[in-house]
Amino acid sequence: DLNSDRQALLDFAKAVPRLRKLNWNSGAHICSSWAGINCNKDGTRVTAIHLPGVGLYGPIPENTIGKLGALRILSLRSNFLNGSIPSDVLSIPSLQSLYLHHNNFSGKLPLSFSPQLGAIDLSFNSFSEAIPNLNLPRLKMLNLSYNLLSGSIPSSLQKFPMSSFVGNSHLCGAPLTYCSAVSPSPSPLPDYLSSSPVIPGKQNVPYSKKLNGGAIVAIVIGGSSILLLIGLMFLFFCLKKKDRGSSVVMKGKVSNGGKSAKPEDFGSGVQEAEKNKLVFFDGCSYNFDLEDLLRASAEVLGKGTYGTAYKAVLDEGTMVVVKRLREVGIGKKEFEQHMEVLRSVGQHANIVPLRAYYYSKDEKLLVHEYMPAGSLSAALHGNRGAGRTPLDWDSRMKISTGAARGIAHIHSEGGLRFSHGNIKSSNVLLNKELDGCVTDFGLNPVMNFLGVKTRGIGYHAPEVIETRKVTQKSDVYSFGVLLLEILTGKSPILSSGLDDVIDLPRWVRSVVREEWTAEVFDVELMKYQNVEEEMVQMLQIALSCVAKAPDSRPSMDEVVRMMEDIKQSEMENRPSSEDNRSKGSNMNTP
Numbered sequence: 001d002l003n004s005d006r007q008a009l010l011d012f013a014k015a016v017p018r019l020r021k022l023n024w025n026s027g028a029h030i031c032s033s034w035a036g037i038n039c040n041k042d043g044t045r046v047t048a049i050h051l052p053g054v055g056l057y058g059p060i061p062e063n064t065i066g067k068l069g070a071l072r073i074l075s076l077r078s079n080f081l082n083g084s085i086p087s088d089v090l091s092i093p094s095l096q097s098l099y100l101h102h103n104n105f106s107g108k109l110p111l112s113f114s115p116q117l118g119a120i121d122l123s124f125n126s127f128s129e130a131i132p133n134l135n136l137p138r139l140k141m142l143n144l145s146y147n148l149l150s151g152s153i154p155s156s157l158q159k160f161p162m163s164s165f166v167g168n169s170h171l172c173g174a175p176l177t178y179c180s181a182v183s184p185s186p187s188p189l190p191d192y193l194s195s196s197p198v199i200p201g202k203q204n205v206p207y208s209k210k211l212n213g214g215a216i217v218a219i220v221i222g223g224s225s226i227l228l229l230i231g232l233m234f235l236f237f238c239l240k241k242k243d244r245g246s247s248v249v250m251k252g253k254v255s256n257g258g259k260s261a262k263p264e265d266f267g268s269g270v271q272e273a274e275k276n277k278l279v280f281f282d283g284c285s286y287n288f289d290l291e292d293l294l295r296a297s298a299e300v301l302g303k304g305t306y307g308t309a310y311k312a313v314l315d316e317g318t319m320v321v322v323k324r325l326r327e328v329g330i331g332k333k334e335f336e337q338h339m340e341v342l343r344s345v346g347q348h349a350n351i352v353p354l355r356a357y358y359y360s361k362d363e364k365l366l367v368h369e370y371m372p373a374g375s376l377s378a379a380l381h382g383n384r385g386a387g388r389t390p391l392d393w394d395s396r397m398k399i400s401t402g403a404a405r406g407i408a409h410i411h412s413e414g415g416l417r418f419s420h421g422n423i424k425s426s427n428v429l430l431n432k433e434l435d436g437c438v439t440d441f442g443l444n445p446v447m448n449f450l451g452v453k454t455r456g457i458g459y460h461a462p463e464v465i466e467t468r469k470v471t472q473k474s475d476v477y478s479f480g481v482l483l484l485e486i487l488t489g490k491s492p493i494l495s496s497g498l499d500d501v502i503d504l505p506r507w508v509r510s511v512v513r514e515e516w517t518a519e520v521f522d523v524e525l526m527k528y529q530n531v532e533e534e535m536v537q538m539l540q541i542a543l544s545c546v547a548k549a550p551d552s553r554p555s556m557d558e559v560v561r562m563m564e565d566i567k568q569s570e571m572e573n574r575p576s577s578e579d580n581r582s583k584g585s586n587m588n589t590p
């Protein structure tokens with residue numbers, strides 16, 4: 001009862017990190033109670049409000065916080081607040097720090113702020129239109145990044161760094177890109193002088209210039225020569241390997257610790273022994289050939305969209321995963337070229353390495369490194385019940401950030417039209433460091449079907465279901481579903497028990513919209529202390545990824561940056577969730 005008990009009011013701030021739900025009706029009541037103390041009682045003055053990540057939603061009511069005439073710090077970051085900031089809040093004369101980042105505030109930025117303000121953080125909201133020319137002589141820190149602001153940055157604010165403004169569509173001027181004469185429509189300047197506007201979802205490189213026709217021709221010729229050279233080297237390598245090569249067993253005996261695997265084991269289609277060899281990629285340290293592989297003991301890991309995956313254990317103990325592709329729709333040459341693309345794009349710590357491939361008329365195999373710690377899907381959903389080791393919060397953060405980095409790399413290295421195309425939790429594997437690595441990317445162009453219906457149910461963006469085309473933006477959507485899966489511990493498709501099914505994004509949105517409840521998060525996460533704010537921030541990133549309109553989704557680069565920001569503040573602000581958990585259990589120890 002915060003109205004009558006002043007001590008309870010003072011304790012409120014301490015108790016609040018555990019608070020999951022605060023209804024603004026009672027919020028208004030609390031605030032009027034604060035205002036009462038402030039104005040009428042014994043002169044006690046509320047100087048700071050700090051309610052980060054507690055699930056506040058709706059607009060800030062007028063005449064509540066604004067009545068706290070002695071307020072110096074207002075921090076309501078990482079909530080679900082929307083509407084505009086009431087003018088009475090902004091005119092509190094003593095206000096020095098305003099932290100309202102990671103909310104859903106919208107509309108124009110306020111025209112005036114309290115002149116005492118030294119720090120304003122309004123990043124990660126939906127403020128739009130131009131930034132007013134603010135005259136705040138004491139302002140030392142300003143963050144307006146990741147909004148929807150446009151126009152040129154006013155001269156009074158150009159002294160702030162680029163990081164204060166990044167992530168705003170069509171915002172220009174120092175310290176960002178130069179403003180073109182007519183913004184944001186195409187620039188009337190010659191191509192090589194026009195700047196690239198900052199467009200969400202595109203890679204935004206400040207100050208980058210467009211290339212003129214000559215440069216493009218030079219790049220195309222240069223690129224083709226390099227490709228030709230690579231091709232020649234590749235041919236030379238293949239010929240050398242053929243010289244060294246051993247004969248190929250036509251049908252491998254595949255066993256699983258004595259148990260024979262099924263007749264359609266990989267390798268059963270290997271023909272023409274001399275002509276077809278396993279093609280290893282440069283730098284691969286494996287020392288086996290196709291014959292060894294076909295002799296290896298093998299176990300079926302699962303049947304996926306593209307084919308069946310086997311774990312093969314070679315004589316010398318090396319373990320690899322062999323994926324036997326079915327329904328490959330392209331010829332050998334094209335297949336080889338595509339494999340070369342997958343190899344070069346896939347060189348990143350968060351991508352499961354493709355080590356070799358085999359192509360013949362009747363058999364197409366991909367050889368990947370084996371990831372002993374299994375998949376995210378198994379870690380999240382496997383063995384629920386007694387004896388299960390839950391995936392702690394830090395591991396979830398680490399795995400999801402790793403996967404995001406892998407996908408962002410695929411997007412930046414593969415070119416604008418290159419996408420992963422099959423993001424889901426069984427395609428995020430854990431390496432030795434338990435970092436998330438993505439696999440199975442870029443295979444759609446190889447197959448002669450578009451398995452949208454069967455593949456990745458629940459992960460597909462609405463436009464993919466309609467058009468059957470995967471894009472980088474649809475990858476972002478699938479990644480958003482993956483994040484929701486990590487946060488909720490639920491599958492991408494939920495069943496209501498009747499014939500009704502609902503997808504995870506819809507369910508989460510409905511819970512958040514109607515009333516914030518702890519139910520959104522996985523019950524297994526409830527025991528970790530001081531992670532609520534991070535969980536709420538991750539939820540916001542996930543929700544921005546699953547926006548229905550592809551253009552409203554962030555790019556994967558932006559997603560990585562947002563996730564790294566959370567990690568950064570996590571390192572600064574709290575011990576690891578493991579420590580928290582042990583602290584929690586210590587509290588229960590007499």
Ligand SMILES: Nc1ncnc2c1ncn2[C@@H]1O[C@H](COP(=O)(O)OP(=O)(O)OP(=O)(O)O)[C@@H](O)[C@H]1O
Pocket residue numbers: 301302303304305306307308309321323352368369370371372374375422426427429439440455456
């Ligand atoms: N390199 C690997 N190391 C360890 N496990 C793997 C590896 N590659 C795949 N797996 C696991 O093997 C199983 C089957 O994988 P597969 O890729 O064939 O099917 P999927 O991921 O369920 O579907 P899809 O073909 O649509 O990706 C999955 O559980 C997957 O997590």
